[in-house]
Each structure stands twice: as structure tokens, then as C-alpha cells.
Amino acid sequence: MEKIRKFEVVKGYEDKQINLPVRKTKYSAGYDVEAAEDCIIPSFKKGNKPTLVKTGIKAYMQEDEVLILANRSSNPGKKGLILANSIGVIDSDYYGNEDNDGHIMFAFYNIKEEDIEIKKGDVIGQAIFQKYLVTDDDIAEGERKGGFGSTSK
Numbered sequence: 001m002e003k004i005r006k007f008e009v010v011k012g013y014e015d016k017q018i019n020l021p022v023r024k025t026k027y028s029a030g031y032d033v034e035a036a037e038d039c040i041i042p043s044f045k046k047g048n049k050p051t052l053v054k055t056g057i058k059a060y061m062q063e064d065e066v067l068i069l070a071n072r073s074s075n076p077g078k079k080g081l082i083l084a085n086s087i088g089v090i091d092s093d094y095y096g097n098e099d100n101d102g103h104i105m106f107a108f109y110n111i112k113e114e115d116i117e118i119k120k121g122d123v124i125g126q127a128i129f130q131k132y133l134v135t136d137d138d139i140a141e142g143e144r145k146g147g148f149g150s151t152s153k
Helices: 075-079
Strands: 006-009 031-034 039-041 051-054 057-060 065-071 081-083 088-091 105-110 116-118 123-131
Touching (some): 039 051, 065 081
Antiparallel strands (some): 065 123
């Protein structure tokens, strides 16, 4: 069977009862993604780095596809959580990279005055597979050498 696109558990999380993302309704675009472990997202203070919430998953897809990570619509209002990068972009060559095996993480800031606790199994965001296009004069030939935040390195 040809591999087209799928979520898998990332190395190191095989025994941690990770639930793979699922769509909840027939016409949902996004797969609901859960946190792989408990964590605290501190209240925002100037100079804070975003908190990376681990999912314990990776995803393979076609070369001309991207996995978009989007926040839950309820997160900003109810929990004060916003994505530090507005959306996450998971490139097809991120899968299985040598640094972190393609571990997908959500980068959150907490805009509430109090710290927010995320529990293992909480749905933290959505993942949407999409095709993308390139220009006629595209000359990209580089190869990924690392994991999270490594595209420009």
C-alpha cells in the first residue's frame, strides 16, 4: 500500500498511550490534536519564550503537502492561549528528521493573568493537511538538517 498521509506516534512516546488525531465530524477540515503530557503555560511576561506543548505525534504526507497547525477557536477566550506563530507549518520533510523524529509541538503564549495547566489528553489545537503551490522559477534544492525551527539553518 502506498503511503499518502497519516499520523504516527513519535519515537520515545510509544508506551505513553498517545491518541492519534481524529476528525470529530464528517465535514471537519481539522484533526483534533491532544497534549501528550501535563504542562504549565505561564502567564505572559515580556521576554517570555513560547511554551512548546508536546503532542507525541508526527505526520507523513506527500511532497507537495503541508500540515497546518491551528489553534482551537475556544482557546483564546476560555484559556487565554494564543499560538506564538499564528499558525504552525509542518513541512513534509519534517517527518522523521534526525533531531526529533518529526515531533509536532504547539507553541503557545498565555495572555491570562494566571498560569494555565494543560493535562495529558486535552485537545490543544487542530491539524489540517493542504496542498501547496510553487512558482515557475522556484529553485529550492536544500535539504532539512534538523527539527523544530530548522528550515532556515
